[in-house]
Amino acid sequence: MVKIVGINGSLRLGSYSAKALELATQKVETYGANVEILDLRQMNLPFCNGEDQYPGYPDVEKLRQTVKEADGLILVTPEYHGSVSGVIKNALDLMGFDELSGKVTGLISVLGGQTNSNALNELRLIMRWVHAWVIPEQIALGQAWKAFDEQGKLIDEKLSERLDKFAQSLVENTKKLK
Template sequence: MKLLGVSGTIIGAKTSIVVQKVLEEAKKYQPDLEVELLDLREYEVQFCDGRNPSDYNDDTKKVLEIIHSADFYIIGTPIFQGSLSGPLKNLFDLINPKDLRNKIMGFIATGGTYQHYLVIENQLKPIAGFFRAFVAPGYVYVNNDHFNRDNEIIDTDVLNRITSLASEVVFMQKALKSTENQLTSVF
């Protein structure tokens, strides 16, 4: 099983730090789990304009292949102007919906105010619904106050939510695979 963490921003480090922490916790629950962090800061993903995916630059094609190869996801975004980041929205626009259909997603978000957690409920979960993905019931919202000056997460409640999200997505993925295997053996 491959869990892909997506840090959906091209600036800042906090989102990537939280996504990485969830991946580390998931690995504790499932030691043989393959984890990978897709940090959009490391790629030059082109703007989605409707062309054939094979016509995009190499970075864009590589990112789409990484998305396609994963079994389940932790997707993170900073909140800008009360919304998900532009780079993450662009990535969603580029993804073939078949690549996320019936896959598990967990969400994290980082932001400067305590009200921005609503972006997960009001924007990210509906996007997952469009893709027909299964969404972990819990999520993690991390405010700037939850980090110290070295960008380390210092809030105990946030750390507990990170652990809970990791266990939820691993549990859901194992249950989904078990159900798929049972159905395959019957039919």
Template sequence: MTRESMPHVVALCGSLRDESRTKVLLESLLETARKTGATTELVDLRSYELPSLHAVESEPPDADRLRATIDDADSVALGTPNYHGSYTGSLKDALDYCRREEFAGTTVGLLEVAGGEFPGSAIAHLRTVSRTLHAWPLPTDVAVPNARTMITDEEIADEAVAERVRQLGRDLVAYADVSRYPETVSRGTATETESEADD
């Protein structure tokens, strides 16, 4: 579903931890997206019952709920901690329930949080998944190393990381529904709104 004047940005959090650093990033991204002129929604997979695909005989009702949320989005942010060089099983299960019909033509932004020094592999895997689902992954992404020092329980401690997250939030608004280019180019490039500049 496309909103010409107010794009809708949805973020999927692949972390199930109560004090999730991935969630802190996504909340900052969505705050920027709202300031840039979007409506937003955070999908906390802890509130969804999504067992491994085909692990149960009938499809869980939450699969339809998730697909409807993705189908309603103009842009989707996929955020994950790095688990053994890839993205989490919870995010994998969620994406397995989605079809190309929901993701096709949707702008996607990618974020990865790593405890060590070399993030990026989870983003590479999610970029492949996004393309397979016929989505449009943005060239801008956010890969955060040494997350324990970069992100506190409530905020991003490193300003360079914080600005990259904000830029991805702006890009998700500016290039929402990018598959309909050049119609959507009238929204222009992402810039800070007056309300954001005053903060």
């Protein structure tokens, strides 16, 4: 069984990014993967300063070890000012090739406005730089404030189908490269 780690790049309570990650997790699990969520809201992570060690911050080691032991990743970010959130960028900066190289990665961005690919392109660039394998399927969830129903499900059936294909691709490609 493949192990996927999901990381949500939003700290906001009631985050649409967290809802998107939850839905992606459910879909990925239906394809037989084991998923662990690293909730950055519950972790005490310092700002990355380029050091190898961060004494006094055991969550840095937890982040690094959990990702290192994973076969694949789901990265979800809100789009802020046309790019990734500082939260997810900082978490990725606290890791390096040892943790991220070779990881099959699926990307999801969540926007308050119209759908675009800015944050997804930035994440793709970051992950390529650390030698991860980003699947071609990606999700940009625009106008997030009206994308979910009261049960937290996606209202747009086509978007839900794309999320299913995203999950299937992530699991299948992770199995192939494992």
